[in-house]
Amino acid sequence: MMAHRVKIMQGRTFRFNLCDCPPYNADFDGDEMNLHVLQSDEARAEARILMQVQENILSPRYGGPIIGAIHDHITGAYFLTHKNPHFNMFEAMNILSKLDNIEIPKPFIDDDGTPYWTGRQLFSIVLPKDFNTTFKANIYDDEPEEGLVKIRNGELISGTIDVKAIGNSKGKILDRIARDYGSERAAQFLNEVTRLALGALMNHGFSTGIGDEDIPEEAALQIANFNQECIDKVSQLVDSYREGTLDQMPGRSLRETLEVEVMKVLGQARDEAGRVAGKHLGMSNPAVIMAKAGARGSMLNLSQMAGCVGQQAVRGERLARGYWNRTLPHFEKGDLGAYARGFCSNSYKSGLTPTEFFFHAMGGREGLVDTAVRTSRSGYMQRRLVSALEDLKLTGDGTVRNTIGTVIQFKYGEDGVDPTRTVRGKAIDLDDLFAEVMGDDAEELLHHMDENDAGDDYGAKEKDEMEYTEEEDNEEHDDLDTDYDGGGE
Numbered sequence: 230m231m232a233h234r235v236k237i238m239q240g241r242t243f244r245f246n247l248c249d250c251p252p253y254n255a256d257f258d259g260d261e262m263n264l265h266v267l268q269s270d271e272a273r274a275e276a277r278i279l280m281q282v283q284e285n286i287l288s289p290r291y292g293g294p295i296i297g298a299i300h301d302h303i304t305g306a307y308f309l310t311h312k313n314p315h316f317n318m319f320e321a322m323n324i325l326s327k328l329d330n331i332e333i334p335k336p337f338i339d340d341d342g343t344p345y346w347t348g349r350q351l352f353s354i355v356l357p358k359d360f361n362t363t364f365k366a367n368i369y370d371d372e373p374e375e376g377l378v379k380i381r382n383g384e385l386i387s388g389t390i391d392v393k394a395i396g397n398s399k400g401k402i403l404d405r406i407a408r409d410y411g412s413e414r415a416a417q418f419l420n421e422v423t424r425l426a427l428g429a430l431m432n433h434g435f436s437t438g439i440g441d442e443d444i445p446e447e448a449a450l451q452i453a454n455f456n457q458e459c460i461d462k463v464s465q466l467v468d469s470y471r472e473g474t475l476d477q478m479p480g481r482s483l484r485e486t487l488e489v490e491v492m493k494v495l496g497q498a499r500d501e502a503g504r505v506a507g508k509h510l511g512m513s514n515p516a517v518i519m520a521k522a523g524a525r526g527s528m529l530n531l532s533q534m535a536g537c538v539g540q541q542a543v544r545g546e547r548l549a550r551g552y553w554n555r556t557l558p559h560f561e562k563g564d565l566g567a568y569a570r571g572f573c574s575n576s577y578k579s580g581l582t583p584t585e586f587f588f589h590a591m592g593g594r595e596g597l598v599d600t601a602v603r604t605s606r607s608g609y610m611q612r613r614l615v616s617a618l619e620d621l622k623l624t625g626d627g628t629v630r631n632t633i634g635t636v637i638q639f640k641y642g643e644d645g646v647d648p649t650r651t652v653r654g655k656a657i658d659l660d661d662l663f664a665e666v667m668g669d670d671a672e673e674l675l676h677h678m679d680e681n682d683a684g685d686d687y688g689a690k691e692k693d694e695m696e697y698t699e700e701e702d703n704e705e706h707d708d709l710d711t712d713y714d715g716g717g718e
């Protein structure tokens with residue numbers, strides 16, 4: 230629940246900035262919302278201090294922004310700043326006309342005397358005037374010279390603005406503005422960035438379609454050939470398992486060793502398909518731009534559409550259940566080959582075979598069941614936690630006490646730190662401090678910046694860990710289906 234300031238507009242529905250969708254988990258598949266209109270001064274005060282949207286940009290969960298630019302905003306900012314394009318008077322004014330109260334910077338003049346503005350110049354308009362930072366953009370690994378973002382005195386000097394700059398949970402510029410300049414300034418920044426980015430995107434034009442996943446015939450052939458090689462390798466492994474010539478791995482049975490080896494080989498097949506598809510799609514492809522800038526989709530999504538869907542899995546293992554000694558009646562009993570255990574060598578675009586389709590539905594169902602189970606479980610856990618902790622409060626002496634004054638914690642959270650006031654979970658950001666004190670000399674210290682950044686994509690990490698522990702939990706109930714793949718003996 231968040232508080233919004235009402236502005237009367239045309240139309241018969243309410244609207245808010247797209248950036249506010251993630252905290253509400255809102256999308257456009259028929260969502261409705263409830264609106265509570267405040268009735269008392271106390272309620273109004275509480276809403277204004279605690280519940281306003283801008284007060285919730287930084288998440289108390291891990292101290293990073295949960296409200297940030299998404300989808301088209303990121304693509305737009307990418308087109309505005311990538312390779313620093315030039316805009317003539319008409320284009321620049323068209324983009325800037327979406328912003329109020331701005332000071333238009335002095336244009337550059339090209340050789341024949343016509344004025345032009347650069348994309349980075351236009352982006353700098355929305356930055357605070359004394360803002361300094363250096364970080365690596367999402368595209369850094371692909372294009373290091375375009376990916377190192379440098380901002381000095383509110384001017385974007387180099388680099389491309391993408392999800393790592395303004396996106397939710399990763400947006401470093403957004404994060405710094407919210408922390409150093411306050412929530413009001415961060416809200417203004419977000420409003421202006423969205424308008425600027427959409428202006429830039431509309432000036433550029435952007436579209437994606439099924440044709441973006443087309444790869445040349447020889448690339449498709451290359452992928453098919455490599456897939457066949459891997460499938461043959463799997464058959465060889467199965468043969469050596471049956472003959473007993475397979476080298477057993479320490480701590481694993483022969484059967485488990487086979488599974489590990491097979492998964493390794495089939496993993497290579499998918500990676501190779503991704504590599505070949507990625508090489509042919511290239512950075513001019515709109516779908517690739519979205520994936521690399523962090524707007525939507527991933528290279529894995531693209532390689533599954535263009536190259537090869539890959540191995541389907543249930544509980545992290547190749548498919549094993551179904552009929553007696555086989556997954557589907559289309560295969561021989563005891564078949565342990567790639568196709569018989571859920572390998573999909575087709576791409577989504579080329580279309581799955583009937584058996585691949587069944588396997589894909591089996592793997593896909595696990596995801597659906599997991600989300601259904603997890604939301605209800607974590608929802609109830611939340612309810613119990615809130616009930617258990619609702620009467621605790623932080624007192625003036627820094628202790629956490631309950632209603633009768635019993636000390637629960639001598640120091641709030643055992644470190645006395647409010648996550649929203651930290652830099653991604655850490656009390657201070659040494660890199661920022663160095664940069665502030667030493668200026669550009671600090672740069673050689675900055676290369677280790679990304680390595681131990683806990684806040685960076687913290688949510689995703691946490692999710693991975695959760696999945697990992699749940700997998701471990703399940704292991705003991707999992708032995709039901711390990712017995713019936715004994716190869717028909």
Ligand SMILES: [Mg+2]
Pocket residue numbers: 255256257258259260
């Ligand atoms: Mg919905």
